[in-house]
Amino acid sequence: MPLTATEVKQAKPEGKPRKLADGGGLHLLIQPSGAKYWRYKYRYGGKEKTLALGVYPEVSLKEARDAHQQARKQLSNGIDPGAAKKVEKLTRHLAAAESFEAVAREWYTQKMPEKSESYRVRTGRILEKDLYPVLGNRPIADVTAPELLAALRRIEARGANDIAHRAKQTAGQVFRFAVATGRAERDPSADLKGALKPKGQKKHHAAITDPRELGRLLVAIDGFEGTPIVKAALRLSPLLFQRPGELRAMEWAEINWDESRWEIPADKMKMGQPHIVPLCSQALALLRDLHPLTGRGRYVFPSARGASRCLSDNAVRVALRTIGYGKDQITPHGFRATARTILDELLGYRVDWIEHQLAHAVKDANGRAYNRTAHLEGRAKMMQGWADYLDNLKAQAMAGNVITAKFGN
Template identity: 55%
Template structure:
């Protein structure tokens, strides 16, 4: 039904964050939000969804809004986009502020992630959003969010003693903002500007070595480890490739193209159920060619010592780490992913999106879809080679830059 002046005058905002919409027909509608009533028109031009803003009621009457809508539709029939000549700049700015909020972006991002996440993870992230983020920055336009806005949120979480949650919430904010960049709502992810601003997570919460100097000692111990060639090779490949331990131990020779230096992991083996491409640095290719002489006649790259019909035990890598003196509170096989993520970002300054791709995390493209398995493959291959070369230099005793500066303890 068409709107009337009497009906419009009586309208009240229901309290919904996104506002209430009332259609007048032919694409014209009234958006009621808080104490304001905005005239809007939705249309498509050149295959894209767009919105015109005609001002607010009662400054723009119902009759005037209908005239403006009719003029816009005439321009559309003539093949002209009516947005530029007809939009009130102040109304358009208000439109973007109303629609492109952090909460709106976060909820859209969360919906995109639902198919590739467990229900428990989705619930935990939603709880963080609704309890720790939306009350403070939820209604802010994404384009206006500054590092200090996110820092304020995170410091409130830190203040209640949830240091680990503070770091996780910062990561969630970064993922949301990177999605915003992809779809054009934000210019950049501002969370990297918070590096060093958070309280460090106590080491007991980490099962990974993330300091280069400590990693150097671990690499030397790994290369001196005396064990079966299958276990030794898997141990050496773990930091080089930083895939999930289950993906490595279940690797099959049919998945590798050593001439092309690529490992294609089938979707069925991946946590996100999407095929994953792992560019192999030359060091990894050499290790695999040597191992192929031993296990290449069978199905599995790392077969069980008891039967070649099964892959290596899930405890093999962790058992080797324990034998070298690294307890489960210091380092785990899975921890090499955190090691790579931290040092690639904070020491080698590699692109965060390439790191996320290589970790087989879900990265959103400008159309809101997950990138396919070949996304940025040449750049990822170059990054993996730089990572392997860095590990070689680290193991050989090269000077390393610590991520966190040593504390000033004063004169002895």
Template identity: 50%
Template sequence: MPTKRGCASKFTPAARHWRQRYSFGGKDKMLSLGVYPAVPLLLARERRDQARALVAQGIDPSAERKAAKDADALTFEAVAREWLARRDLAPATANKHRWLLERHVLPVLGAKPISSITAADVLAMLQALEGRGLLETAGRARSQVSGVFRHAVATLRASGDPTIALRGAIKSPKVRHFAAVTDPRKLGDLLRALWGYQGGFVVASALKLAPLVFTRPGELRHAEWAEIDLDAATWCIPAHKMEMRAAHIVPLSTQAVAILRELYALTGCGRYVFPSPRSTQRPMSENAVTVALRALGYDGDTMTGHGFRSTASTLLHEQGYPSDVIERQLAHKESNAVKEAYNRAQHLPERVKMMQAWADYLDDLRKGADVVPIKRGA
């Protein structure tokens, strides 16, 4: 390349960088043109010519590049990814949020400077989702966009949240509850079907354990042997796996311990209690229990993996157990911030008795007993 003073270029063999020397405002400066061989000679010369043209127009190429980088950092996508990375979410939840963002939000708003996005821009995106019948997706997308803007306001990159003006602008989806069996006689039929499952032993064990512990499906399938003390009959789920980000203790009934001891002989040498059949380094698929329920003849309108929680909640409330004890075992969010900080073992003695009584009750139903009350622990 030419080496004329004020507009020289050179190739540094050791660093393998293309650099452009130039003078601007009476000062000597250096501009990087890229790294060889990713940037070949012809492209380096093209970038050199572009830098020369900017200097001739009285524009500092370095300042122009910095301004472009700053503008990129202020796009909705850049702020959104930063917002998502800073959120304290369980891995599965983070993946769902990322999928929604990348599938529905970023293709529309991602390239726009966040300060230029108006309520009309967001509304157009939401109405497009509404027009496709994706009302629930539209609601989650509005919530995500609002979260990104609140983060942008807090970091001085936006002056307000345009989604505030859009509350009620699109239809609300009908509230959907997870299908669950709550009639004791039908629950007995379900339990017999679960115990008669002829599929893989790992999935069969998960089906038997799910009604006994009634955790969220993701918490069950991500269970690790290191979290379970079979001698103490406890399963301690760490905070990062919980939806509410608080550690949770699951007392294990004698029936649950028996199922886990049998399973330990098969999967106890690995990390996960319910490993994937393809790799012991991953838990079983999030669809494994659902597929098994469908194979047993239970469709999505009758029973779901999440439905075991509704089953337990409904019947335990009907049997007169204190709501605080049931809600704590369900690991629902504590409204009192002080109580939340200490709720890991809250009501634990009562919960231990309740979980054993619940397991005994399920055993009675599975064995064909008529509707029976749950036997309270002493």
């Protein structure tokens, strides 16, 4: 007699494995441990074989019978159901290895080490948050332009048009990697030209460019009562005017004390090129004061959560808020605009020196990019002049006046 659901549920283990037959070769194997397995015994090619159909109760009696009937149908068509199952399993494995997510992770592992930390983090976030949830399980060769557009529309729906464009660019790189490695025939992102909403307006970081206000800010920075590490990072921000991520990730091994300069490797830079920051006497003094505190570790500004990572990206921002400056007045990134404006418009330094020091892409008359040592002597004098100018602004602010005269360059 066929089994009932109640019989299957109430079947008890014994001292040795036992079987409850359901008919047609289907049976429930009950182990002494209490585990229950669905099995199908059949003959193929003159040999007796057994096909595993699942574990009870994950696979119910009805589901086991459905699988049993499917296997019997394969057998009647001359197909070994056991061999067919192995092929199906292998096919699923191969499909998973060539899914969008699998190919994207391989691409990321191969291509991202040469990129800056900020670029790696941004790209990884786009993949994990925006692309994998929609496209991750799809065979990359089968992904169509409308499918990719649907993923990008989800990003636009939350108002992140700029991120949608970045996600399209990232997906395109993954597809082109798949084409190059023989796992796709073309890049469907190329079909989406003009399909996305326009990017938002370029974000301008709040900056103080009025000398009187800048002097007051410098006085407030000196009065900051936070930790020595955060205070040092805050004081160096206007002096060096590097990108906030570059400053907080500064390492002691990058400080060339003999040449009085900070040598940043290419993998930390937005433009992917090594960069040199001449260190003025004021910056060197700040670093020497900090060295006894953090000099035994890797980072100049280690995180309070552990020396294995650098200061968080919020530390300097929060410090500015603590001394009374809102995000509409000044941001850590805004110190770059402050320096760019005053060095050019008030102090009269050469624009190409300033652009080099900001690590912007600067080319010569022949369209070739300058190397990192271009105009280094002039930039060193400019950085010292800038630091001296800031000291004078601070002194005048404390005295109630602000000096705006040019310094020699």
